[in-house]
Amino acid sequence: xxxxxxxxxxxxxxxxxxxxxxxxxxxxxxxxxxxxxxxxxxxxxxxxxxxxxxxxxxxxxxxxxxxxxxxxxxxxxxxxxxxxxxxxxxxxxxxxxxxxxxxxxxxxxxxxxxxxxxxxxxxxxxxxxxxxxxxxxxxxxxxxxxxxxxxxxxxxxxxxxxxxxxxxxxxxxxxxxxxxxxxxxxxxxxxxxxxxxxxxxxxxxxxxxxxxxxxxxxxxxxxxxxxxxxxxxxxxxxxxxxxxxxxxxxxxxxxxxxxxxxxxxxxxxxxxxxxxxxxxxxxxxxxxxxxxxxxxxxxxxxxxxxxxxxxxxxxxxxxxxxxxxxxxxxxxxxxxxxxxxxxxxxxxxxxxxxxxxxx
Amino acid sequence: xxxxxxxxxxxxxxxxxxxxxxxxxxxxxxxxxxxxxxxxxxxxxxxxxxxxxxxxxxxxxxxxxxxxxxxxxxxxxxxxxxxxxxxxxxxxxxxxxxxxxxxxxxxxxxxxxxxxxxxxxxxxxxxxxxxxxxxxxxxxxxxxxxxxxxxxxxxxxxxxxxxxxxxxxxxxxxxxxxxxxxxxxxxxxxxxxxxxxxxxxxxxxxxxxxxxxxxxxxxxxxxxxxxxxxxxxxxxxxxxxxxxxxxxxxxxxxxxxxxxxxxxxxxxxxxxxxxxxxxxxx
Numbered sequence: 024x025x026x027x028x029x030x031x032x033x034x035x036x037x038x039x040x041x042x043x044x045x046x047x048x049x050x051x052x053x054x055x056x057x058x059x060x061x062x063x064x065x066x067x068x069x070x071x072x073x074x075x076x077x078x079x080x081x082x083x084x085x086x087x088x089x090x091x092x093x094x095x096x097x098x099x100x101x102x103x104x105x106x107x108x109x110x111x112x113x114x115x116x117x118x119x120x121x122x123x124x125x126x127x128x129x130x131x132x133x134x135x136x137x138x139x140x141x142x143x144x145x146x147x148x149x150x151x152x153x154x155x156x157x158x159x160x161x162x163x164x165x166x167x168x169x170x171x172x173x174x175x176x177x178x179x180x181x182x183x184x185x186x187x188x189x190x191x192x193x194x195x196x197x198x199x200x201x202x203x204x205x206x207x208x209x210x211x212x213x214x215x216x217x218x219x220x221x222x223x224x225x226x227x228x229x230x231x232x233x234x235x236x237x238x239x240x241x242x243x244x245x246x247x248x249x250x251x252x253x254x255x256x257x258x259x260x261x262x263x264x265x266x267x268x269x270x271x272x273x274x275x276x277x278x279x280x281x282x283x284x285x286x287x288x289x290x291x292x293x294x295x296x297x298x299x300x301x302x303x304x305x306x307x308x309x310x311x312x313x314x315x316x317x318x319x320x321x322x323x324x325x326x327x328x329x330x331x332x333x334x335x336x337x338x339x340x341x342x343x344x345x346x347x348x349x350x351x352x353x354x355x356x357x358x359x360x361x362x363x364x365x366x367x368x369x370x371x372x373x374x375x376x377x378x379x380x381x382x
Numbered sequence: 383x384x385x386x387x388x389x390x391x392x393x394x395x396x397x398x399x400x401x402x403x404x405x406x407x408x409x410x411x412x413x414x415x416x417x418x419x420x421x422x423x424x425x426x427x428x429x430x431x432x433x434x435x436x437x438x439x440x441x442x443x444x445x446x447x448x449x450x451x452x453x454x455x456x457x458x459x460x461x462x463x464x465x466x467x468x469x470x471x472x473x474x475x476x477x478x479x480x481x482x483x484x485x486x487x488x489x490x491x492x493x494x495x496x497x498x499x500x501x502x503x504x505x506x507x508x509x510x511x512x513x514x515x516x517x518x519x520x521x522x523x524x525x526x527x528x529x530x531x532x533x534x535x536x537x538x539x540x541x542x543x544x545x546x547x548x549x550x551x552x553x554x555x556x557x558x559x560x561x562x563x564x565x566x567x568x569x570x571x572x573x574x575x576x577x578x579x580x581x582x583x584x585x586x587x588x589x590x591x592x593x594x595x596x597x598x599x600x601x602x603x604x605x606x607x608x609x610x611x612x613x614x615x616x617x618x619x620x621x622x623x624x625x626x627x628x629x630x631x632x633x634x635x636x637x638x639x640x641x642x643x644x645x646x647x648x649x650x651x652x653x654x655x656x657x658x659x660x661x662x663x664x
Binding site for chain 1: 562564577
């Protein structure tokens with residue numbers, strides 16, 4: 024049974040449309056990540072699910088029942104806040120046990136559950152400390168623990184890693200994944216970091232301007248982005264989007280950009296010609312030679328990140344990014360030939376994906 | 383000597399003499415008041431310029447006389463009653479009102495928020511005569527409880543204003559966390575907001591106490607029966623009787639001043655310290 028269903032959720036703040044007709048289903052035990060740039064409505068959506076902000080329209084269904092009329096207290100949902108929001112006047116143990124005490128759980132059980140969660144998170148030594156004596160990473164754990172200890176129907180996490188430094192963030196991300204596999208809770212997780220979304224999510228929901236742009240597994244969203252926004256938002260370095268015109272002659276499709284042309288060998292699409300954008304991920308371009316290397320470009324800049332190199336090259340009047348293995352020797356100013364596998368090309372018309380296949 | 387050193391020296395001398403000047407101005411009357419209240423009457427009369435105090439000649443007789451012969455024990459009790467009641471009521475009402483204005487959304491919230499301090503703009507002297515007439519007509523004038531009501535009207539605007547600012551400075555996410563953890567709105571106020579607001583509550587309490595304890599104008603106008611007098615009203619009554627020795631007045635004045643001073647010293651370290659450290663990101 025699906026755990027959480029959102030039906031037609033809309034919310035306005037004055038004239039600002041924060042959420043517009045959001046539809047979403049989250050399955051039991053699923054790790055669902057809402058991702059989008061800041062101001063896209065993802066945190067508002069989380070607050071609507073939590074009951075902290077009432078929606079203008081639509082219904083939130085949890086375990087088959089509408090919870091629209093329930094207060095946050097009655098919803099049995101736990102939330103981890105971006106700022107952690109620990110109670111500064113209570114010890115770690117009191118912070119962890121607060122939710123249980125408020126729900127009249129017997130004292131002995133509270134103590135057991137608090138210790139159990141503290142052991143799970145490795146914060147047993149900190150139980151008697153106050154939040155001000157904890158490091159950022161420790162506070163983050165306590166905030167997680169406060170949610171876990173309640174064993175709620177649903178976990179909501181609002182950018183829980185954004186206040187950690189980069190190295191710690193990577194560690195905690197892995198730990199979060201392990202924790203989810205251990206606890207098997209249903210999670211709705213908000214982030215603006217596409218790496219977090221891709222690595223954590225069973226299901227990724229890309230949002231922009233209060234609307235859902237695409238829902239899918241990380242693989243599906245990466246392989247078949249629904250529009251140019253998703254295409255450029257997911258993936259690093261960004262997908263190359265090139266504006267131009269599609270032209271077909273006797274079933275042979277070609278793309279004419281500003282100052283260059285590419286033949287799209289074997290690509291079949293319902294669209295025969297017209298204004299389009301084509302998208303090529305940096306790893307789908309390969310430097311090579313021979314008959315397949317049909318695209319000529321000039322190297323402008325090389326950034327070496329150690330494990331590989333990112334090459335900024337000029338193609339006609341456009342600038343494109345591509346990846347090269349670390350051993351490849353490429354110098355700025357030189358001309359290179361590129362191989363493009365037509366199977367990896369994305370075509371967008373008026374921003375929307377056009378399905379294409381390679382025959 | 384270089385000009386810089388000369389300048390530094392002058393600034394130093396000015397600073398020290400300035401501090402001494404103001405300290406003397408503030409402390410001297412107070413010192414004189416205490417010393418006079420502890421001396422036998424003939425010492426004051428014979429050598430009024432003598433500011434010293436012989437340790438062997440300290441007398442508490444003036445205090446005894448004021449407390450028991452002139453009814454001040456009742457006045458002390460009345461003042462404590464009026465002040466404590468004012469503190470309890472203004473902190474309770476201001477906390478609830480300030481929370482509503484700071485956090486809840488309701489019609490007229492903005493106007494409420496702005497008009498809080500407006501009430502405070504009326505000077506007491508403008509209000510005292512209409513209120514005198516009003517309460518006289520209602521036959522409620524000669525009453526300690528009416529006095530508490532009037533003091534509340536004086537303390538509430540500032541109390542509301544201070545608490546509202548403080549509540550607004552608390553991170554709202556902590557309150558959200560409380561709601562998610564199973565508190566009602568009142569639960570959040572009681573278990574999270576108020577404990578975190580201890581410094582602001584201490585400040586508001588002290589402020590209300592001082593207003594109520596020191597207030598004279600309304601006490602003078604409203605209270606007729608000596609058994610209902612507050613301390614400040616009692617001191618004036620005492621000072622007005624010509625045939626009484628001045629050291630009794632001094633002893634009474636000490637009784638008015640010292641409690642507020644002690645309270646202030648006691649609360650002082652709680653006033654500034656913030657309590658939210660550690661709640662949010664590091």
